[in-house]
Amino acid sequence: MIDSVTVLEELVPKLVRLPGVVAVALGGSRATGTHRPDSDWDLGLYYRKSFDAGVLAELGYPGHTAQPGEWGRLVNGGAWLSVDGTPVDVLLRDLDQIERWWADAREGRFEIDNVEGHLVGLPTYVPVGEIALARVLEGDLPRVTYPEALREAASQRWRWNAAFSLLFAGHHAEQGDRTSCAGLLARATLQTAHGILAERGEWALGEKRLVARAGLAAAHDIIGDPGPEAVERMRELLNPPKLGELSAHLPEE
Numbered sequence: 001m002i003d004s005v006t007v008l009e010e011l012v013p014k015l016v017r018l019p020g021v022v023a024v025a026l027g028g029s030r031a032t033g034t035h036r037p038d039s040d041w042d043l044g045l046y047y048r049k050s051f052d053a054g055v056l057a058e059l060g061y062p063g064h065t066a067q068p069g070e071w072g073r074l075v076n077g078g079a080w081l082s083v084d085g086t087p088v089d090v091l092l093r094d095l096d097q098i099e100r101w102w103a104d105a106r107e108g109r110f111e112i113d114n115v116e117g118h119l120v121g122l123p124t125y126v127p128v129g130e131i132a133l134a135r136v137l138e139g140d141l142p143r144v145t146y147p148e149a150l151r152e153a154a155s156q157r158w159r160w161n162a163a164f165s166l167l168f169a170g171h172h173a174e175q176g177d178r179t180s181c182a183g184l185l186a187r188a189t190l191q192t193a194h195g196i197l198a199e200r201g202e203w204a205l206g207e208k209r210l211v212a213r214a215g216l217a218a219a220h221d222i223i224g225d226p227g228p229e230a231v232e233r234m235r236e237l238l239n240p241p242k243l244g245e246l247s248a249h250l251p252e253e
Helices: 004-016 028-032 095-106 126-133 148-174 178-200 219-223 227-238
Strands: 021-027 041-047 063-066 078-083 086-094 135-139
Touching: 004 021, 004 041, 004 135, 021 028, 021 126, 028 041, 041 095, 086 095, 095 126, 095 148, 148 178, 178 219
Parallel strands: 041 086
Antiparallel strands: 021 041, 021 135, 063 078, 078 086
8 A cells, every 4th residue: 555655745746747637636535634535536527618538548557548428527536546456536627617606605505417437426515615715735726615605595496306306205105106205315415415515605515425514324223224234236237347346436425
């Protein structure tokens, strides 16, 4: 495993010199101080105008690279790298686009994108919140605070979405469709959690630990707690395609 010296003093200077890059920031649990010894590293690579992810492969570290937009407009693109055996996620962030989303957020406007691995999607203010919580390592990024207009608009919208999910959960329950009912109950819980954090003016960057942060842990007992065994049983039933090394690079939010 690598140490902080390897990442911060060896890798980061290489990243900041890449064409188009204006800043490099540390994100995830290592930025907030909640990481474990085996936690991976999340590095936001902020660029303007355009960026060719091919230069990330040329750094010489094994891994997978993705061009801007390949992972959607919010997650964008970047690279999953293995640096001396430790997973390092380099996440591309289009600063021009983020500043437009920041302007929208200050007016209480945002959109919600469907993003794989997330039950309720991600709002366009997530990349703005990343800047607010990140530790800037090189370059300059805008100073970001949670807008009052967003607190009101996001809390109302997420709670309305939750009410809609609960309505359809009831329909599925009446029909005996337990899977769809459970899915919508979970969806309503996460939507409400987003709304609660918005009311507080707290950035929600994803769904990991979101239910607990919102004080909704009682939902686990209502929905059920299937655990790892149920996941493996479902994997056997569904027979999904293999995802390679993806599990080593799950976002920490």
